[in-house]
Amino acid sequence: MNRSTLTVPPAGTPQPEPHPEASVGVPLGPHYARCFGCGPDHPTGLHLEAVSHDGLSVHAEFTVGDLHQGAPGLAHGGVLATAIDEALGMVVWLLRKPYVTGRLETDYLRPVPVGTTLLITTRCTGVVGRKAYLEAEARLDAPDGPVAVRGAAVFVEVPAAHFERHGGGAGGMVPGREVNP
Numbered sequence: 226m227n228r229s230t231l232t233v234p235p236a237g238t239p240q241p242e243p244h245p246e247a248s249v250g251v252p253l254g255p256h257y258a259r260c261f262g263c264g265p266d267h268p269t270g271l272h273l274e275a276v277s278h279d280g281l282s283v284h285a286e287f288t289v290g291d292l293h294q295g296a297p298g299l300a301h302g303g304v305l306a307t308a309i310d311e312a313l314g315m316v317v318w319l320l321r322k323p324y325v326t327g328r329l330e331t332d333y334l335r336p337v338p339v340g341t342t343l344l345i346t347t348r349c350t351g352v353v354g355r356k357a358y359l360e361a362e363a364r365l366d367a368p369d370g371p372v373a374v375r376g377a378a379v380f381v382e383v384p385a386a387h388f389e390r391h392g393g394g395a396g397g398m399v400p401g402r403e404v405n406p
């Protein structure tokens with residue numbers, strides 16, 4: 226399978242260095258309580274939970290429920306892409322700068338039944354200017370389970386004002402709704 230060159234760091238890009246203050250070995254917690262991906266207050270969200278691994282990678286878990294179906298008994302592909310996007314977002318959080326998804330690629334290798342716990346590993350493979358290059362792999366039910374979804378992405382660094390400017394009162398930086406408080 227060919228991988229898009231858009232999500233691969235240019236040749237010669239040095240391995241990224243973890244931020245000196247990156248969390249390591251601890252639960253990351255939600256970046257926003259009502260986030261569809263990780264927010265505990267979202268009624269139908271994914272409630273994805275994650276632990277930082279080494280400052281440049283994250284281990285995340287998401288259990289597929291009834292509300293996440295596409296075909297009967299199977300996870301919706303868009304929901305799986307959301308889980309990948311969220312777990313990638315947690316890696317760039319470790320870089321201690323605000324990023325948003327610019328490009329997200331997903332390869333679906335196996336169906337994911339309701340009740341499955343997806344174990345998602347994401348990592349940063351390079352940072353060039355404002356762009357962070359990222360990879361993801363989601364396995365079924367165990368760290369060495371079959372790979373169900375692979376992801377790759379470019380996230381783009383944005384000013385902190387991005388969220389207030391575009392989100393405004395509908396979920397932006399209003400009291401109680403801060404991003405990464």
Ligand SMILES: CCCCCCCC(=O)SCCNC(=O)CCNC(=O)[C@H](O)C(C)(C)COP(=O)(O)OP(=O)(O)OC[C@H]1O[C@@H](n2cnc3c(N)ncnc32)[C@H](O)[C@@H]1OP(=O)(O)O
Pocket residue numbers: 231256310311314324325326327328354355356379381382383404405
């Ligand atoms: C707080 C954390 C929340 C985490 C939640 C999970 C992550 C998410 O789902 S974020 C929500 C979804 N994403 C968005 O809403 C982003 C919407 N898009 C935008 O805001 C803009 O298009 C944005 C910021 C990505 C880029 O715009 P802009 O700031 O003008 O940058 P721009 O100058 O065009 O591009 C900067 C660099 O990024 C690259 N780039 C921009 N878009 C892409 C893309 N889609 N694919 C690849 N590269 C891209 C450009 O080529 C450029 O590279 P270079 O520096 O080499 O020239």
